[in-house]
Amino acid sequence: xxxxxxxxxxxxxxxxxxxxxxxxxxxxxxxxxxxxxxxxxxxxxxxxxxxxxxxxxxxxxxxxxxxxxxxxxxxxxxxxxxxxxxxxxxxxxxxxxxxxxxxxxxxxxxxxxxx
Amino acid sequence: xxxxxxxxxxxxxxxxxxxxxxxxxxxxxxxxxxxxxxxxxxxxxxxxxxxxxxxxxxxxxxxxxxxxxxxxxxxxxxxxxxxxxxxxxxxxxxxxxxxxxxxxxxxxxxxxxxxxx
Numbered sequence: 001x002x003x004x005x006x007x008x009x010x011x012x013x014x015x016x017x018x019x020x021x022x023x024x025x026x027x028x029x030x031x032x033x034x035x036x037x038x039x040x041x042x043x044x045x046x047x048x049x050x051x052x053x054x055x056x057x058x059x060x061x062x063x064x065x066x067x068x069x070x071x072x073x074x075x076x077x078x079x080x081x082x083x084x085x086x087x088x089x090x091x092x093x094x095x096x097x098x099x100x101x102x103x104x105x106x107x108x109x110x111x112x113x114x115x
Numbered sequence: 116x117x118x119x120x121x122x123x124x125x126x127x128x129x130x131x132x133x134x135x136x137x138x139x140x141x142x143x144x145x146x147x148x149x150x151x152x153x154x155x156x157x158x159x160x161x162x163x164x165x166x167x168x169x170x171x172x173x174x175x176x177x178x179x180x181x182x183x184x185x186x187x188x189x190x191x192x193x194x195x196x197x198x199x200x201x202x203x204x205x206x207x208x209x210x211x212x213x214x215x216x217x218x219x220x221x222x223x224x225x226x227x228x229x230x231x232x
Contacts, residue, residue, distance in 0.1 A: 042222070044222070
């Protein structure tokens with residue numbers, strides 16, 4: 001059973017296009033995240049939602065807009081794609097239990113290539 | 116902001132050898148997480164350490180957190196080709212229990228492990 005799933009796994013697109021990446025978790029978690037891993041494999045947080053509320057919004061261009069329709073889904077929409085957006089984007093989720101931030105479980109990643 | 120330094124950046128060992136990867140923080144850690152990433156795949160959670168001096172093991176992998184909670188080591192005994200991949204340590208900041216900061220993990224830059232048969 002897939003715990004955290006992302007679609008698509010690969011995304012190749014032209015500069016200037018708008019694209020979306022979808023994430024779903026079936027773990028019953030209440031917190032979801034988007035991370036970006038650059039070409040040097042450095043992994044950095046972008047956004048986090050807890051119970052559909054945005055709680056982390058790092059220094060990310062406003063071309064990136066997360067949307068959480070419900071606790072099990074967190075999508076990432078990117079407008080006007082640029083070459084520098086090429087990276088692997090990981091979704092993750094965790095359970096916030098009594099104020100304790102528990103282990104984050106990651107999806108398989110979406111490799112975005114902007115041409 | 117919290118920074119994590121991992122060493123070495125890459126490591127090549129012969130199958131059957133033991134190895135250690137280190138993760139050092141500039142600040143005291145609230146929680147230290149070890150993940151493994153295989154090429155083209157997501158991060159697989161290995162272990163989480165929270166208490167000073169804590170040690171956990173899973174199969175041939177042992178992780179420790181020092182008493183000061185600023186350094187962790189990951190030790191693999193009798194390495195196998197299946198251990199190959201990128202090992203990442205991630206941590207939460209200490210003492211912040213409200214707001215967004217405590218949710219996010221800050222990661223080190225990873226250690227690329229190659230195990231030659």
